[in-house]
Amino acid sequence: MIDSDIFKYIEELERVNEELARLSLKKKELSDRIIESSRKNDIIPINSLVEELGNNENRIIDLKRRKEEILKNIKSGLKSIETLMDNFNTFCNYNGIISVTGLPGTGKLDMIFRFINYCSSRDSVVMVLSDRERIFEMVRKISKRTDIMNVNPVYVEKVSDIKNIDQVARLATRLSKDIMRIIRDKRNPIIVVHRSNDLSLDRIREVSNVLKEEFWRRFIENISPRENNILLIFNCDDVDGECTNLMIFSDYLIRSELSEGGSRFLITKLRL
Amino acid sequence: MIRNYIILLSIFLIPVIFTIFTISNILVSPITYALWLTIVVGIFTTAVYISNYLKSSEIKAPLVEEFKAYKVAALVVSYNEDPSTIKETLFSVREALDSLGDLFLLDDSTDIEKVRENEDFCNKNNIHYVHRENRRGYKAGAINDFLKKFGKNYDLIAVFDSDQRPVKSFFFDLLPFFNDPEIAFVQVPQAYTEIYSRLALGATYQQMPFHNIVMSGRDVTGSAFILGSGFIARISALEKANYFDENIVTEDLATSLKLHSLGYKSIYVNYPGIWYGEPPQTVDAYMIQQGRWSLGSFQAFGRILKTRINTRAFLDYLAGVLYWLKEGPLTIVELLAPIIFINFQLFIFKVDPVIFSLAYYPVFLFSIILFVYSMRERSYGISGFLYHQFVEFLMMPPVTLSFIAWISGRKRPFRVTPKGKEIRISRWIILYIIIEIILIISIIKGIFWYLSSSELALKYSIIVNLSWIFYFLFINTGTFIIFLERRK
Numbered sequence: 205m206i207d208s209d210i211f212k213y214i215e216e217l218e219r220v221n222e223e224l225a226r227l228s229l230k231k232k233e234l235s236d237r238i239i240e241s242s243r244k245n246d247i248i249p250i251n252s253l254v255e256e257l258g259n260n261e262n263r264i265i266d267l268k269r270r271k272e273e274i275l276k277n278i279k280s281g282l283k284s285i286e287t288l289m290d291n292f293n294t295f296c297n298y299n300g301i302i303s304v305t306g307l308p309g310t311g312k313l314d315m316i317f318r319f320i321n322y323c324s325s326r327d328s329v330v331m332v333l334s335d336r337e338r339i340f341e342m343v344r345k346i347s348k349r350t351d352i353m354n355v356n357p358v359y360v361e362k363v364s365d366i367k368n369i370d371q372v373a374r375l376a377t378r379l380s381k382d383i384m385r386i387i388r389d390k391r392n393p394i395i396v397v398h399r400s401n402d403l404s405l406d407r408i409r410e411v412s413n414v415l416k417e418e419f420w421r422r423f424i425e426n427i428s429p430r431e432n433n434i435l436l437i438f439n440c441d442d443v444d445g446e447c448t449n450l451m452i453f454s455d456y457l458i459r460s461e462l463s464e465g466g467s468r469f470l471i472t473k474l475r476l
Numbered sequence: 477m478i479r480n481y482i483i484l485l486s487i488f489l490i491p492v493i494f495t496i497f498t499i500s501n502i503l504v505s506p507i508t509y510a511l512w513l514t515i516v517v518g519i520f521t522t523a524v525y526i527s528n529y530l531k532s533s534e535i536k537a538p539l540v541e542e543f544k545a546y547k548v549a550a551l552v553v554s555y556n557e558d559p560s561t562i563k564e565t566l567f568s569v570r571e572a573l574d575s576l577g578d579l580f581l582l583d584d585s586t587d588i589e590k591v592r593e594n595e596d597f598c599n600k601n602n603i604h605y606v607h608r609e610n611r612r613g614y615k616a617g618a619i620n621d622f623l624k625k626f627g628k629n630y631d632l633i634a635v636f637d638s639d640q641r642p643v644k645s646f647f648f649d650l651l652p653f654f655n656d657p658e659i660a661f662v663q664v665p666q667a668y669t670e671i672y673s674r675l676a677l678g679a680t681y682q683q684m685p686f687h688n689i690v691m692s693g694r695d696v697t698g699s700a701f702i703l704g705s706g707f708i709a710r711i712s713a714l715e716k717a718n719y720f721d722e723n724i725v726t727e728d729l730a731t732s733l734k735l736h737s738l739g740y741k742s743i744y745v746n747y748p749g750i751w752y753g754e755p756p757q758t759v760d761a762y763m764i765q766q767g768r769w770s771l772g773s774f775q776a777f778g779r780i781l782k783t784r785i786n787t788r789a790f791l792d793y794l795a796g797v798l799y800w801l802k803e804g805p806l807t808i809v810e811l812l813a814p815i816i817f818i819n820f821q822l823f824i825f826k827v828d829p830v831i832f833s834l835a836y837y838p839v840f841l842f843s844i845i846l847f848v849y850s851m852r853e854r855s856y857g858i859s860g861f862l863y864h865q866f867v868e869f870l871m872m873p874p875v876t877l878s879f880i881a882w883i884s885g886r887k888r889p890f891r892v893t894p895k896g897k898e899i900r901i902s903r904w905i906i907l908y909i910i911i912e913i914i915l916i917i918s919i920i921k922g923i924f925w926y927l928s929s930s931e932l933a934l935k936y937s938i939i940v941n942l943s944w945i946f947y948f949l950f951i952n953t954g955t956f957i958i959f960l961e962r963r964k
Contacts, residue, residue, distance in 0.1 A: 329542075331540065332648075336645040336648040336649065337574075337644055337645055337648065340574075340648060351542055351543070352542070352543040353540050353541070353542055353543070354540065354541050354542070354543050354648065354649065354652040355539060355540055356535060356537055356538065356539050356540070356541075356745070357649045357650075357745055357747040357749070358535055358537075358745055358746055358747050359535070359539055361746075361747065362533070362535055365533060378539055379539050379540065382538050382539045382540040382541075383540050386540060386541070386542050
């Protein structure tokens with residue numbers, strides 16, 4: 205059973221994010237106008253602008269609060285739907301985005317490798333940002349046909365330097381173009397990103413959510429998994445809410461947990 | 477190339493023009509010229525540094541590359557180093573190399589005990605041991621001999637000094653860059669992790685802007701060069717370059733230049749690919765290292781002038797040589813000029829001291845502020861800057877000696893940087909004590925001269941020169957923090 209409310213929450217989350225992005229831009233515009241008016245000593249416009257800025261700020265605070273509530277509801281609504289193995293066949297023929305989240309050490313990577321090994325009809329590539337030796341070992345042991353796509357070791361540090369939306373756009377576009385260059389000869393490829401936390405800006409606290417979402421939006425737009433017959437799997441360590449922004453863009457969410465019998469996976473369809 | 481000569485001549489002719497218009501006394505005219513040259517070189521190297529700083533935040537190399545398994549020969553080179561250090565490095569390289577190739581110890585040691593110990597260790601641990609009786613070409617010769625004998629069996633070589641240890645993912649991280657057949661080599665920063673003395677700390681701070689700004693910028697401009705250790709190179713490219721240049725003490729710089737002139741590209745990956753590295757721990761070791769590096773740069777100067785590379789890359793290479801000129805002989809001129817003025821009352825040049833101060837001091841301060849600012853995110857700070865200045869002042873004598881050796885065409889023996897953690901007071905301290913005394917005497921004489929003079933312009937001139945003497949006194953005194961460190 206799919207918790208039907210979850211789709212309402214996701215739709216609302218998208219609306220909230222859009223409005224937050226708009227309000228952030230408005231905030232900047234209002235601040236610029238206040239500075240401009242203060243330079244000209246125009247008292248009356250300043251008062252009205254300050255009032256408008258205050259209202260804008262209150263709305264931002266309300267929306268952020270609402271966003272937290274929505275995210276909580278989404279998380280609590282993620283109930284087990286079907287068992288994982290039954291879904292391997294379905295996912296093998298699927299083009300889109302799957303996010304695999306869960307705490308570190310809950311068996312995400314192992315499950316992903318078993319899945320790509322299972323889907324022998326498709327080429328697979330693992331994009332590595334961290335744990336390189338471990339990934340090489342797993343390719344050797346579990347899925348020998350899988351290719352490895354190495355991310356420039358400087359990349360993770362450079363991501364931390366990003367401060368504005370132009371830089372985000374440039375980085376996401378360049379990254380996705382480089383990926384498309386490598387996979388152009390692959391057969392309906394499955395691309396595994398290990399870990400999405402390092403690829404995106406999600407782990408950087410100083411960066412606003414607007415920029416974090418913009419990164420994913422640009423990146424996914426350029427890859428266009430459905431149009432290009434790609435299955436994009438993000439392996440995300442669910443630490444400090446670092447997977448939250450990614451969920452907005454994912455079609456399926458697979459949450460991993462450790463239970464008595466080993467790893468347990470809960471699958472939720474996030475997009476209709 | 478004509479372009480190279482025009483650029484070089486401009487740098488050396490501009491000071492001639494300034495000298496003609498400001499000459500005060502024919503006796504000191506060489507110093508007048510050298511002082512203007514110092515200013516021009518300073519502005520040129522600062523401009524190149526700014527350009528590199530602006531470029532250093534870019535990533536030129538592809539963000540993503542497919543991993544392909546190349547066959548690698550990993551070479552650890554040694555010459556009479558402590559066998560225990562070599563063993564640890566060999567283990568580290570072997571772990572990183574995994575199944576991607578073979579590991580070799582190229583041991584040029586002349587100490588029989590060490591040779592035996594190294595060979596035994598290699599035999600027991602399935603590491604290929606290569607020993608030469610002659611040391612022809614030193615490190616470059618050892619690598620070249622290896623390449624000529626075994627090179628055809630491998631795609632790439634990786635070279636590590638015996639005290640530089642790679643991280644476990646070193647080859648996984650860097651091999652994908654060789655998918656581009658035009659890439660000749662990939663270099664990572666050297667690491668200075670074993671800091672047991674103030675000299676080592678200063679040397680570490682000195683390396684920080686070089687690795688993070690200069691080399692990162694040069695990666696983008698296409699002039700990043702091999703640093704002697706912690707690099708992977710394509711064997712076919714080295715063959716085309718006629719292997720490593722054995723006629724220059726820093727074979728890496730000359731070979732990089734040759735590869736660039738052949739149209740090959742290089743990548744500098746500014747990430748901690750080396751987890752263990754030993755800096756020089758003593759003043760004497762540091763002097764030897766800086767003397768060798770500067771001599772190698774001076775020796776490569778002729779090749780740089782004749783090379784065919786893009787203008788921006790040429791400017792980088794030229795700035796590299798001029799840096800050594802500035803830190804060696806030109807620093808001596810900077811030091812001597814105010815001392816001569818105060819003690820012999822000889823005007824070095826005829827310039828209104830107020831105009832000079834207004835024109836030069838802002839440039840001088842700007843370059844310092846910019847330098848510290850460029851390193852703001854690198855745990856460098858003011859103390860890093862000061863340590864950097866102190867050790868840079870220490871390299872004035874060996875760099876000047878290298879310059880003299882190069883100018884006079886005299887050969888200097890190849891000396892590896894001695895390792896060891898024992899700290900002794902270097903005999904070089906005598907020179908710095910003499911400088912300290914001269915500076916203090918100059919200050920006293922300068923104050924008396926100032927008090928006894930009535931002409932305003934002269935008073936300003938004395939103040940300007942005294943300010944430089946105070947600056948050098950501060951830097952020179954700072955070197956004693958390094959010289960007089962207690963034995964550990």
